[in-house]
Amino acid sequence: xxxxxxxQQLATDIFELTIKAPRIAxxxxxxxxCIIRAAQHCERIPLSVADKDSGAGTxxxxxxxxxxxxxxxxxxxxxxxxxxxxxxxGQPTHIGNPKYxxxxxxxxGAPAGYLMLKALKDAGAELLAIIGFRTRDLVIYEEKFHxxxxxxIVTTDDGSYGHHGLVTEPLGERLANGESFDLIMVVGPxxxxxxxxxxxxxxxxxxxxxxxxxxxxxxxxxxxxxVTVGGQTKFACVDGPEFDAHQVDFRELSERLKMYxxxxxxxxxxxxxxxxxxxxxxxxxxxxx
Amino acid sequence: MDNKERxxxxxxxxxxxPVTQRLAGPVEVNRGYSEQQALAEAERCLQCKNAPCVAGxxxxxxxxxxxxxxxxxxxxxxxxxxKETNSFPAICGRVCPQEQQCQEKCVVGRAGHEPVGIGxxxxxxxxxxxxxxxxxxxxxxxxxxxxxxxxxxxxxxxxGELAKLGHQVTIFEALHEPGGxxxxxxxxxxxxxxxxRHEIKSLVDLGVQISHDTVVGRTVxxxxxxxxxxxxxxxxxxxxxxxxxxxxxxxNLRGIYSANEYLTRVNLLxxxxxxxxxxxxxxxxVTVIGGGNVTVDAARWALRLGAQxxxxxxxxxRQQMPARIEExxxxxxxxxxFQFLTQPIKFIGEDGDVVGMECIRMELGEPDASGRPRPxxxxxxxxxxxTDLVVIAIGARVSPLVPIAVxxxxxxxxxxxxxxxxxxxxxxxxxxxxxxLIPGEETVVRGMGNGRQAAQSIHQYLIGxx
Ligand SMILES: Cc1cc2nc3c(=O)[nH]c(=O)nc-3n(C[C@H](O)[C@H](O)[C@H](O)COP(=O)(O)OP(=O)(O)OC[C@H]3O[C@@H](n4cnc5c(N)ncnc54)[C@H](O)[C@@H]3O)c2cc1C
Ligand SMILES: Cc1cc2nc3c(=O)[nH]c(=O)nc-3n(C[C@H](O)[C@H](O)[C@H](O)COP(=O)(O)OP(=O)(O)OC[C@H]3O[C@@H](n4cnc5c(N)ncnc54)[C@H](O)[C@@H]3O)c2cc1C
Ligand code: FES
Numbered sequence: 241x242x243x244x245x246x247x248q249q250l251a252t253d254i255f256e257l258t259i260k261a262p263r264i265a266x267x268x269x270x271x272x273x274c275i276i277r278a279a280q281h282c283e284r285i286p287l288s289v290a291d292k293d294s295g296a297g298t299x300x301x302x303x304x305x306x307x308x309x310x311x312x313x314x315x316x317x318x319x320x321x322x323x324x325x326x327x328x329x330g331q332p333t334h335i336g337n338p339k340y341x342x343x344x345x346x347x348x349g350a351p352a353g354y355l356m357l358k359a360l361k362d363a364g365a366e367l368l369a370i371i372g373f374r375t376r377d378l379v380i381y382e383e384k385f386h387x388x389x390x391x392x393i394v395t396t397d398d399g400s401y402g403h404h405g406l407v408t409e410p411l412g413e414r415l416a417n418g419e420s421f422d423l424i425m426v427v428g429p430x431x432x433x434x435x436x437x438x439x440x441x442x443x444x445x446x447x448x449x450x451x452x453x454x455x456x457x458x459x460x461x462x463x464x465x466x467v468t469v470g471g472q473t474k475f476a477c478v479d480g481p482e483f484d485a486h487q488v489d490f491r492e493l494s495e496r497l498k499m500y501x502x503x504x505x506x507x508x509x510x511x512x513x514x515x516x517x518x519x520x521x522x523x524x525x526x527x528x529x
Numbered sequence: 530m531d532n533k534e535r536x537x538x539x540x541x542x543x544x545x546x547p548v549t550q551r552l553a554g555p556v557e558v559n560r561g562y563s564e565q566q567a568l569a570e571a572e573r574c575l576q577c578k579n580a581p582c583v584a585g586x587x588x589x590x591x592x593x594x595x596x597x598x599x600x601x602x603x604x605x606x607x608x609x610x611x612k613e614t615n616s617f618p619a620i621c622g623r624v625c626p627q628e629q630q631c632q633e634k635c636v637v638g639r640a641g642h643e644p645v646g647i648g649x650x651x652x653x654x655x656x657x658x659x660x661x662x663x664x665x666x667x668x669x670x671x672x673x674x675x676x677x678x679x680x681x682x683x684x685x686x687x688x689g690e691l692a693k694l695g696h697q698v699t700i701f702e703a704l705h706e707p708g709g710x711x712x713x714x715x716x717x718x719x720x721x722x723x724x725x726r727h728e729i730k731s732l733v734d735l736g737v738q739i740s741h742d743t744v745v746g747r748t749v750x751x752x753x754x755x756x757x758x759x760x761x762x763x764x765x766x767x768x769x770x771x772x773x774x775x776x777x778x779x780x781n782l783r784g785i786y787s788a789n790e791y792l793t794r795v796n797l798l799x800x801x802x803x804x805x806x807x808x809x810x811x812x813x814x815v816t817v818i819g820g821g822n823v824t825v826d827a828a829r830w831a832l833r834l835g836a837q838x839x840x841x842x843x844x845x846x847r848q849q850m851p852a853r854i855e856e857x858x859x860x861x862x863x864x865x866x867f868q869f870l871t872q873p874i875k876f877i878g879e880d881g882d883v884v885g886m887e888c889i890r891m892e893l894g895e896p897d898a899s900g901r902p903r904p905x906x907x908x909x910x911x912x913x914x915x916t917d918l919v920v921i922a923i924g925a926r927v928s929p930l931v932p933i934a935v936x937x938x939x940x941x942x943x944x945x946x947x948x949x950x951x952x953x954x955x956x957x958x959x960x961x962x963x964x965x966l967i968p969g970e971e972t973v974v975r976g977m978g979n980g981r982q983a984a985q986s987i988h989q990y991l992i993g994x995x
Contacts, residue, residue, distance in 0.1 A: 263748050272747075277705055281805045283798070284705075309806055324705040326742040456798070459703050459744055460929050461770040462790035466781055473774060473781065478929045492781055495881035499783045500808040522707060522729055522739045 242325040244316045245298055250380045253305045254348055255314040256290070262297030264289070264327045270335070270355040271450065271482055274299065274327030275458045276313055282323070283309045286455045286477075288352035288427070289328065290381075299325075302380065304348035329458040330481045333448070335359050338422035342368040342414075343389070344407050344436050346428025351381045352450060353427050357388040360423075366390050368414070368421075372407035372432070376400035408435045421445050426485060430497065434490035441486050449485035451476045454499055468492050532575050540643035541570040543855075548862050552833050554801065555717035558859055559623070559652075567653040571599040574645045577636055582647060585634035587970070588614045588978040592631060592647055599650060608658035611651060615977060616686050617728050619659055620711065622652025623720050625974050626853045659727050664734050668695035673991045676701060676760035678745045678934065681709020682973045683964025684766030685732060686980030687987075691764075692735040694988050699760070700737060703744040706797065709768055711973065713797040714789065716826050718833075719856070746934035755959070761994065762959045762987045765935065765946065766980065769927045769965035775818070779876030780921075784810055784883040788819070788827045788922035795830050812918020815839045816886060818873060819922035820850040825857060827920040828865050839865045840914065844872040844891050844904040868914070872906065876919065886914045927966060935960060941968065952986040953979060961987055 243260040250256050264274055268289050277284045291300040305311045316322055333356050341360050343353045350371040357367055369389035373379045374397045386392050393410045394402035403410055411424075424447045426436040433449040440447045453465040453476050460478035467476050468489035474480060544560040551558060562570065574596040582592045590611050598607035611618040627633075627648035638644025673696045677684045680702040688698045706712055708725045733739065743749060754760050772787035774780055791809070794800040800809035815831040817824050820843035831839045841860070843850060846869045850857060861867075870891040877885035890910035893902035927944040939947045939956035946955050946962040953961045963979025965971050 263743075267747065267750070281799075283806050283808070312806070324742050326703070326705070326744060326748065328747055329744065456790055456793055457704065461772075462793055463772045463774065463787040464790045466774075468781060473776070475771075475929070496781060496783060498881065499810070520706075520741070521726060522733050522741075524733060524738075 241321040241323065244318055244320045244322060246318050247314065247316060250302065251378045254302060254378070254380060255305065256300060256302050256351075257314070257316065258298050258300045259322060259325060260297055261299050261325050261327075262294075264325065265292045265294045265297050265299050268292050268299065268328040268355075269332030270359045271333030272328035272330045273352075273458075273481060274301070274325055274329060275455065276301075276322055277324035278309075278313045278316060278322050280323060282312055284324070284456060284458070285309050285313060286329075286452070286458060287313075288349075288450075290351035290354055291384075292355070299327075302348055302351040326458065329477055331479070333359070333425070333482055335363050336423065337363060338365045340368075340421050341365045341423040341425070342370065342411065342421050344411060344424065344426040344428070344432075345369070345371040345385075346407060346426075346432040347373060347378070348380075349428035349432075349450075349452070350385070353425060354381060354384055354388065356425055357385070361388050365422075369393070370395065370407045370410055372396070372428075373401075374398065406435070407432060408439050411436065412439050415439065415443050415445075423448070425450070425482075430490055430494040433485060433488075437485035437488070437490070447485040448482045449488055450482045451480055451488065451493060453493060453496060467496075530572070535573055535575055536637055536640055536642055538569070538573045540573065541566040541646060541649070543646070543649050545859075551718070551863060554833065555830075557721050558718050559855075561656055562646075562649055562653045567599055567650060568602070570646050570650055571596045573637060575636055581634040581636060582631040582645075585631040587630065587972070587974050588981070590614050590631075590651075595654065596645070596647075596650060599654065604654055604657040605661060608654040611654060612658075614981070615974070616689050616981070617655070617682070617977060618651045619655025619724050620682070620720065620728065621974050621977070622648050622650075622655045623724070624715060624853075625651075626972065628854050630974075659724065662727070662731065665731065667736050668693055670697065671695040671991070673697065673762075674699070674758075674760045675762050675764065675987055675991070676754045676758070677764045677766060679703075679709060679766035679768055679964070679966075680707035680729075680739065681766055681768050681964055681976060682711060683768075683966075683976035683980040683983075684709065684764065685729065686977040687764045687766065687961075687963065687984045688737045688980075689732045689735060690981050690984030691987060692732065692737045694984070696988070696991065698737045700739045701743040701745050701749065701754075702739060702741045704797065705741055707739050707741060709766075710770070713793045714823070714826070716792070716796055716830055718829065719826070744930070746930055751935050751960075762961065762990055764980070764983050764987065765955070765960060765962040765966055766964045766976065767928055767931060767934065767966050769925050769945070769971065771926050771928045772921070773924045773926060774921055775873060775923065777873060777875055779878050779883065782876055782878040782883040783881050784812065784917055785876060785919045785921065786810075788817075788823045788920050789925065791827050791920045792823070792830065795834070801830075801834060809834065810918055811835050812916070813837045814916045815918045815920070816842055816914060816916040817920045817922055818842050819924070820845065820852060821922065821924070822852045822856060824920075824922040825852045825860050825865075827922050829856075829860055829863060831918065831920070832863055832865065836918070840868055840916075841865060842868045842871050842873060842886075842888065842914070844870065845901065846870055846893065849901045870904065872904065874911070877913070882917070883919055884915065884917060886916055886919065888912055888914060931966070943968070953983040954986060954990075959990065
C-alpha cells in the first residue's frame with residue numbers, strides 16, 4: 241500500500257502525484273519507470289518517475305489523465321493509498337560521458353527527462369533542453385528544466401508561449417548551424433520521437449528514445465510491450481524502455497498503441513474510490529498469530 | 530476380493546460440469562468425487578507390493594498407502610500421508626499429468642483397464658484436508674532467515690518446508706498477488722484461485738511472510754537480501770515465464786497475444802469481469818498456436834470470452850500433444866477445433882489488425898532431440914486461415930531478469946540456472962534454485978519436488994553454520 245503524499249494539478253488533465261514508496265525511491269535510476277495499480281479493479285499502468293526524494297522515500301510521477309485508467313489514478317488525494325506501485329522497472333539510462341547533450345521532451349513525456357538531465361548535469365555535461373507543448377496552458381516543469389539545463393527552449397504548437405512551432409525546429413536549426421551533440425534523448429508522443437529521430441539521423445548523432453508501449457507486468461513475462469528495434473523484437477519493459485531511436489519501428493509502435501481503441505475497453509464506471517485499503521489475505525498485521 | 534475381481538470394478542468417472550454450463554464463466558469443470566465414488570475407486574487399487582505407480586510420481590507419494598487409508602475412510606490420515614512428500618495435494622490432484630506419471634505405470638491400466646484414478650483420489654483427499662483444515666502450530670524458531678524469490682509452486686513449497694523447520698521465511702514476489710503460474714496462468718476452470726489462496730494462507734499461518742510488488746534485482750537487490758536484510762540463504766523460484774514468439778512476419782500486429790499476456794489479462798487481471806477495467810480483445814475467430822496445456826487453456830478461455838470458433842494449430846499430430854489428455858478432451862467437448870500438422874509462416878494484417886494467418890502443412894519425420902518425430906514442411910502446401918485473434922503458446926524461456934536478480938550466477942546456454950543436482954545449490958554458495966528456472970520438466974509437481982529438496986539442503990546449510 242502506497243500513500244499519496246500530494247496531488248497537484250499542473251495543467252488541464254495533468255497531475256503531479258508524490259507517492260511514498262521508499263524502496264523504489266532508493267533504487268530508482270534515471271530512465272526507469274514504475275507500474276501503478278490504483279485499486280483492485282484497475283489496470284497496471286506504466287508511469288515514468290519524474291522526480292524522487294530518497295531521503296523522504298518518495299517518488300513523483302506526472303500523469304496525463306488520458307483515459308479511464310489514468311483518470312482513476314489522478315483521483316487519489318493526499319492520505320489515500322494506491323494499492324500497488326512496483327518498480328523501478330526497465331534499464332537505467334546509460335549516461336556515459338557526453339560533453340554536450342540535448343533532451344527533447346513533449347507534453348506529459350517531458351517530466352520523464354528531468355532526472356536524466358539531472359544525472360547528465362552531475363556527470364558534467366553541458367545541456368540543452370527543448371520541451372514542447374500544444375499551448376501555453378499545458379506548459380509544465382519549465383522551472384525544473386531551467387534549473388538542470390544550461391539552455392532551455394520552450395515551444396508551443398500554437399505560438400501562445402515561447403518558440404512558435406514544434407520541438408524539431410529549434411533542434412534542426414542547431415544541427416544545421418553546425419552544433420554537434422554527443423547524445424540526444426527524447427521522450428514524448430510517438431510522432432514526436434519519430435520526427436526527432438529523422439532530424440538527427442543525417443548527422444549520425446546518438447539518439448535515445450524512451451518508448452511507451454502498452455504494458456502488463458513490466459517484468460518480461462507477457463510480451464505486450466514488444467517493439468521492433470533494428471528488425472528485432474525487444475521487450476520494452478526489460479530491454480528498454482530506451483532504445484536507439486534510429487533503429488526503432490515507430491510506425492509499428494503507434495499502431496500497437498491502438499490495440500484497445502475500438503471500444504474494446506469495458507471500463508467500469510467506478511463509484512467513489514476506496515482510500516483505506518484492507519490488508520491482503522496474505523498480509524498479517526504485526527501482532528497477529 | 531482378489532485382483533481379478535478388483536480389475537472388473539467399474540472406473541469412477543470424474544463428475545463434470547455439463548458442456549452447456551461451462552462457457553458462461555470460469556467455473557471449475559471437474560466437480561470432484563463424492564465420498565462413495567472415492568471409496569469405490571479406492572477399491573480398484575491392487576495395493577501392489579512393488580508399487581510401480583510410486584516410481585512414476587516425481588515426488589514419490591506413497592500411493593498405495595494413501596489409497597488404503599481412503600478405503601478405511603481415514604481421509605485426514607490419507608491426506609497427511611500425501612503431505613509427507615507433497616504439500617499441496619488439492620493442487621496436484623487437479624493439474625498433474627497423471628496419465629504420463631503414476632497412472633501410466635498403474636498395473637490395472639497396464640492390464641487393459643482404465644488405470645486407478647490416482648489423481649482424482651489425490652484431489653479428493655486434498656479437498657478433504659482443505660474443508661477440515663486447522664491452523665497449523667508453528668515450529669520453534671531457529672533464528673535463521675531464508676529468502677525465497679518467486680511464489681510459484683517451487684517457491685511456496687520451499688517456504689512451507691523451511692517454515693515447518695522453524696526458519697523465518699520471506700517470499701519476494703514481483704506481481705501483486707502470489708501464486709506464480711497457478712494464479713496468473715492456469716485458469717480457474719481447472720484450478721480455482723480459492724484453492725491456491727487457501728494453500729498460501731496456510732503458509733502464512735506457519736509464519737511465512739510474503740512481500741508482493743517486489744522485483745528482486747530492481748525493488749531490492751540480492752546484496753541487500755543477503756546483507757543488511759540478514760537472509761542467510763536464498764531459494765530462487767523465478768520460473769520460466771518469458772514468452773517465445775514465432776519470429777515470423779506480422780507477429781506484432783494488433784490482435785496477436787502471447788499466451789502469457791492473454792491468460793494474465795483474464796486470470797490475474799480478471800478481464801472477463803465487467804467490474805474490472807482490464808481490456809482484452811474478444812475475437813470471433815480465434816487461433817491458438819501450440820500443443821501444450823498453455824495452448825489448451827488459452828483456447829478454452831477464448832470460447833468463454835465469446836469466440837465463435839476457436840482453432841488450435843499444432844505442428845505435430847495429436848499423439849505428440851504435451852497437454853493433459855483430460856484437458857484436450859474437455860476442449861473438444863466444448864467445441865474447439867484442431868489443425869494438426871500445421872505451422873504458421875506469416876500473419877496477414879489489415880490496417881494494423883490481424884485478419885489471417887498463412888500456414889504450411891507438415892509431415893512427421895525422424896525423431897528429434899525430444900524423441901518426438903520432427904515436423905517437416907510439405908512443399909506447396911500453403912493455405913490461409915482467417916482469424917481476428919491469435920494467441921501464441923509455443924513455450925517460454927527463463928526471464929531476462931535472472932542475471933539482474935542474481936549477478937554472476939551461472940546459467941546454461943538456454944538461460945537456465947545451473948545447480949548441483951544433489952543439493953540444488955547454484956554456482957553462488959547459499960543460493961539454491963528449483964522449478965522451471967532449472968532445466969527439466971516444466972510441471973507444477975516437479976517445482977514442488979525441487980522446493981522440498983532445496984528446503985532440505987538449505988536446512989543442512991543453515992545447520993552447518995550454527
Ligand atoms: C515506460 C512508460 C512510461 C510512461 N510514462 C508516463 C508518464 O510519466 N505519464 C503519463 O501520463 N503516461 C505515461 N505513460 C503512458 C501511460 O501508461 C498511458 O497513458 C496509460 O496507460 C493510458 O491508459 P488510459 O486507460 O488512461 O488511457 P486510454 O487512452 O483510455 O487507454 C486505453 C487502453 O489502452 C492501453 N494503453 C494505451 N496507451 C497506453 C500506453 N502508452 N501504455 C500503456 N497502456 C496504454 C491501456 O491498456 C488502456 O486501457 C508511460 C508508458 C510507458 C510504457
Ligand atoms: C497456462 C499454463 C498452464 C499450465 N498447466 C500446467 C498443468 O496443468 N500441470 C502442470 O504440472 N504444469 C502446468 N504448467 C506449468 C507449471 O505451471 C510450471 O511448471 C510451474 O508453475 C513452475 O513453477 P515455478 O515455481 O518454477 O515458477 P512459476 O509458477 O513460474 O512462478 C515464478 C514466480 O516468480 C516470480 N518472479 C519472477 N522473477 C521475479 C523476480 N525477479 N523477483 C520476484 N519475483 C519474481 C513470478 O512473478 C512468478 O510469480 C502450466 C503453465 C502455464 C503457463
Ligand atoms: S510488459 Fe509484459 S513483457 Fe513487458
